[in-house]
Amino acid sequence: EIQLTQSPSFLSASVGDRAIITCRASQGISSYLAWYQQKPGKAPKLLIYAASTLQSGVPSRFSGSGSGTEFTLTISSLQPEDFATYYCQQLKSYPRTFGQGTKVEIK
Amino acid sequence: QVQLVQSGAEVKTPGASVKVSCKASGYTFTDYYIYWVRQAPGQGLEWMGWINPNSGGTNYAQKFQGRVTMTRDTSISTASMELSRLRSDDTSVYYCAREGSAAAGAFDIWGQGTMVTVSS
Numbered sequence: 106e107i108q109l110t111q112s113p114s115f116l117s118a119s120v121g122d123r124a125i126i127t128c129r130a131s132q133g134i135s136s137y138l139a140w141y142q143q144k145p146g147k148a149p150k151l152l153i154y155a156a157s158t159l160q161s162g163v164p165s166r167f168s169g170s171g172s173g174t175e176f177t178l179t180i181s182s183l184q185p186e187d188f189a190t191y192y193c194q195q196l197k198s199y200p201r202t203f204g205q206g207t208k209v210e211i212k
Numbered sequence: 213q214v215q216l217v218q219s220g221a222e223v224k225t226p227g228a229s230v231k232v233s234c235k236a237s238g239y240t241f242t243d244y245y246i247y248w249v250r251q252a253p254g255q256g257l258e259w260m261g262w263i264n265p266n267s268g269g270t271n272y273a274q275k276f277q278g279r280v281t282m283t284r285d286t287s288i289s290t291a292s293m294e295l296s297r298l299r300s301d302d303t304s305v306y307y308c309a310r311e312g313s314a315a316a317g318a319f320d321i322w323g324q325g326t327m328v329t330v331s332s
Binding site (some may be wrong): 132202 | 247256257258259271273275302307309312315316317318320322323324325
């Protein structure tokens, strides 16, 4: 089973700040990685797939990069609606494991 | 619009079973795999397995083998997940999600979630 480790677990930032979240895989997964955003009481929402491809309708301030075992999600300028929890997920093999999540909070 | 609509919240006693349904609309149900993911209160996301609505084939996470059954009814575009021998630590929100073929296997559409509470 592939383990995904996200860092940091909590990120405190202000509106307008740049936020960077890292996801490390326990073994190489090429570009088989997705990022999701989840707000309290809501289902996750797909932001990025194939490590760097923006899902339709997602603002361009979100971007993803990486391959192999190291991946990043960058939010270039945090907006009030971006304060949420973010998860990475590997799509290389079963089970389709998720990272433990990164909660982005308002400073 | 493309959506997955799940059945309502359930309260069960330990040892019972629960069945959660997920109705698809706005797309061809048999063209996309349906996955099930759960989330315990305040915790992260846990992958449970998938069903191929076309063939009925399934793949379950090892953790749930022997306790979970995923089925589909193509006549009503509905997938279901039944979990048996419930324990208190099965208390979670259960989500169905569609595997997006245009999204390299990522889950592009999610149901709204179904809260299952297991309590004596």
